[in-house]
Amino acid sequence: MVFQEPRLLPWRSLAANVEFGLPPGTARSKGAATVQHWLDVVGLREFGNHHPRQVSGGMAQRAGLARALARRPGVLLLDEPLAALDALTRLRMQDLLDTVQQEAGTTTVLVTHDVEEAVILADRVLVLRADATGAAARWAR
Amino acid sequence: MRLAKLPVALAGLAVPVLLLVIWQSVTAAGLFSTSQLPPPGDVVAALGGLLRRGELWAHLQASLSRVSLGYLAGAAAALALGSLVGLSVIVRRMLAPTVAAFRTVPSLAWVPLLLLWFGIDETPKLLLVAIGAFFPIYTTTASALSHVDAQLLEVGRAYGRHGASLLTTVMLPAAAPELVNGLRLGLANAWLFLVAAELIASSKGLGFLLIDSQNTGRTDVMLLAIVLLAGLGKLSDTALGTLENRMVRRRS
Numbered sequence: 001m002v003f004q005e006p007r008l009l010p011w012r013s014l015a016a017n018v019e020f021g022l023p024p025g026t027a028r029s030k031g032a033a034t035v036q037h038w039l040d041v042v043g044l045r046e047f048g049n050h051h052p053r054q055v056s057g058g059m060a061q062r063a064g065l066a067r068a069l070a071r072r073p074g075v076l077l078l079d080e081p082l083a084a085l086d087a088l089t090r091l092r093m094q095d096l097l098d099t100v101q102q103e104a105g106t107t108t109v110l111v112t113h114d115v116e117e118a119v120i121l122a123d124r125v126l127v128l129r130a131d132a133t134g135a136a137a138r139w140a141r
Numbered sequence: 142m143r144l145a146k147l148p149v150a151l152a153g154l155a156v157p158v159l160l161l162v163i164w165q166s167v168t169a170a171g172l173f174s175t176s177q178l179p180p181p182g183d184v185v186a187a188l189g190g191l192l193r194r195g196e197l198w199a200h201l202q203a204s205l206s207r208v209s210l211g212y213l214a215g216a217a218a219a220l221a222l223g224s225l226v227g228l229s230v231i232v233r234r235m236l237a238p239t240v241a242a243f244r245t246v247p248s249l250a251w252v253p254l255l256l257l258w259f260g261i262d263e264t265p266k267l268l269l270v271a272i273g274a275f276f277p278i279y280t281t282t283a284s285a286l287s288h289v290d291a292q293l294l295e296v297g298r299a300y301g302r303h304g305a306s307l308l309t310t311v312m313l314p315a316a317a318p319e320l321v322n323g324l325r326l327g328l329a330n331a332w333l334f335l336v337a338a339e340l341i342a343s344s345k346g347l348g349f350l351l352i353d354s355q356n357t358g359r360t361d362v363m364l365l366a367i368v369l370l371a372g373l374g375k376l377s378d379t380a381l382g383t384l385e386n387r388m389v390r391r392r393s
Contacts, residue, residue: 001299007292010392011314020310021300053392071300 001077002068004084006060008052014063015039015048021067038066041100058089062096069104076101076108082117090117097121179361184368187361203345204335205373207263211270211338212331216324218271219278226279227286227316228308237283244276248337261342269341273334274327281323285316318392321385325378332374347373 008017018035026034039045042062052060061081068076078097082090098121101108112118118125161181167173168180175183191197222240226233251272255265289312297311313320339348347366354362 003292003296005292007296009293009296009311009314011317011388024301051391067300 002061002064002079002081004080006052006057006064008060008063008067010052013049013051014044014055014059017052017063018066018070021070023071034070035066038070039063041069041103042066042096056089058085058093061085061093065096065100069100069106072104073106076104076106078108078110080111080113083113094121176358176360179364183361184364187359187365191362191365199345200347200350201369201373203343203349204339204347207266207270207338207346208331208335208377211267211335212274212328214267215271215274215331216278216327219275219323219327220282220320223279223282224286224308224313226283227289227312228304233283233287240276240279244280248273248334252337252341256341265341266338266343269338270331270334273337274331277326277330278323281326282316282320285319285323286312289315318385318388321381321388325381325385328377328381329374332370332377336370 008014009020012020015035018038019031022031022034036045036048039048042065044059044062044066047055047059047063052063055063061084065081081097082093085093094117097108097110101121110118110121164178165181168178188197191200222236226236248269251269252265255268259265259268286308293311293315294307297307302310335346336348336351339346340352343349347370350366351363354360354366
């Protein structure tokens with residue numbers, strides 16, 4: 001899962017945060033290789049030893065994404081992961097999400113208030129709206 | 142030079158040096174008798190005498206081993222019980238009132254009971270120091286763990302951590318600066334309880350030196366024991382304080 005804020009563990013380096021996401025029982029050597037792979041995919045290879053306080057919000061969010069992907073989830077949940085980012089960083093992250101999702105091939109559920117973002121990134125868009133009778137949902141395409 | 146620009150270490154020495162100057166001036170002026178307040182030189186001479194006779198190391202060793210062992214035992218129990226209370230709301234509601242009540246018992250109130258149960262050997266002394274260390278560490282640990290950032294807990298649970306694994310991988314590291322602060326408070330209390338402990342049929346230690354010097358009218362030795370207790374307490378506190386500062390700096 002990727003949250004709206006990076007929610008990295010502040011006492012761990014970026015690499016150690018990604019390692020935190022590994023499936024239980026992962027062998028150390030394989031785990032190290034997996035961590036480096038996903039840091040590379042999100043463009044943070046040189047920042048593995050940095051701590052969250054030493055990187056920008058966008059970089060921290062990318063590390064959060066790498067952590068989620070290191071888990072090899074069946075379904076990747078993204079809860080407004082770009083909402084807290086500035087416009088330029090958000091555009092870059094949208095490209096990255098698209099690339100990463102194709103690389104991982106994982107079913108991804110993206111929650112967003114940004115209609116344009118949903119249309120750009122998603123294969124299918126589900127519109128949720130609360131009305132007087134409760135929540136209503138409609139597939140947009 | 143502005144006072145604010147003084148290096149921290151120098152600024153910390155200013156008050157002790159001032160007190161030393163006042164002490165020397167007051168004794169040189171003859172405002173107090175030697176038995177009431179001996180001059181600093183007599184205290185230094187008392188130190189020299191204890192060193193020459195080889196007695197000082199025996200007293201220091203006895204006190205340091207009691208503080209170390211008692212503190213480690215008290216800290217281990219406090220961290221374990223504090224972790225349990227911090228993890229579980231039910232355990233907290235059951236244990237917290239009882240522990241809070243015992244926390245208010247003064248150190249000397251434990252002495253008769255410990256003597257009755259454990260005799261006059263090292264055991265009651267170590268237990269008393271452990272009791273002194275226990276309460277501040279337990280209180281800080283329980284409080285810190287029950288106030289860990291809920292967002293970090295959610296991250297831990299989202300990545301499959303629960304119970305003991307959540308405690309060790311998220312809660313304890315998140316609360317580490319507060320835990321170390323609790324360990325500092327526990328260590329300071331351990332030194333306080335040490336003096337009470339060494340009143341229990343002791344023949345060695347800085348606490349014994351205090352009482353023995355009172356009985357023999359050696360105010361210089363009494364002051365020396367107090368200075369040594371203050372110095373050792375400060376040194377051990379500085380070590381933990383440095384660790385605490387490093388932890389805080391790494392996260393901010």
